[in-house]
Amino acid sequence: MKKFYLLLFVALIAITSNAQDKVVLRQTFIKVKPGNNYAEDLKTKFxxxxxxxxxxxxxxxxxxxxxxxxxxxxxxxxxxEPMMISQMEKVFFSF
Incomplete structure (x- = not known):
């Protein structure tokens, strides 16, 4: 009976951990000319x-x-930009 409960517990943990939405990182690389205040512009506008x-x-x-x-x-x-996979699908498949 202990083995049955242990197996049931492990199965429940596996199912719930697999159902969690994963976080992905979307990265944008920008090259700007030196000497300008692009960091402040990026902070405000973006x-x-x-x-x-x-x-x-x-x-x-x-x-x-x-x-x-x-x-x-x-x-x-x-x-x-960190986003969940479900949010990523919302962005790319909402068109």
């Missing part, structure tokens, strides 16, 4: 758009990262 997408349920949040100390990098900023 931030407004991203907040609308968060409020509409298309993504979980957003992050803006600046690449420093690597002038050979093909990009200077990275925008990371």
């Amino acid at each position: 931030g407004e758009m991203a907040q609308k997408r968060i409020d509409a349920g298309y993504q979980l949040g957003w992050h803006l990262w600046e690449v420093v100390g690597n002038p050979q990098a093909p990009f200077t900023h990275i925008i990371v």
Whole structure:
């Protein structure tokens, strides 16, 4: 009887853990010319758009990262947008 309950418990854990929605990261790489204040522009303009997408349920949040100390990098900023797979499907299949 103990083995039956153990097997049932393991099966329930496997089913519930498999049913959870996975988080994916959508990344956008941006290269800008040095000397301009693009980081602030990205924060304000992209931030407004991203907040609308968060409020509409298309993504979980957003992050803006600046690449420093690597002038050979093909990009200077990275925008990371975490979203659930179900939200990603909502974005790409809503057309």
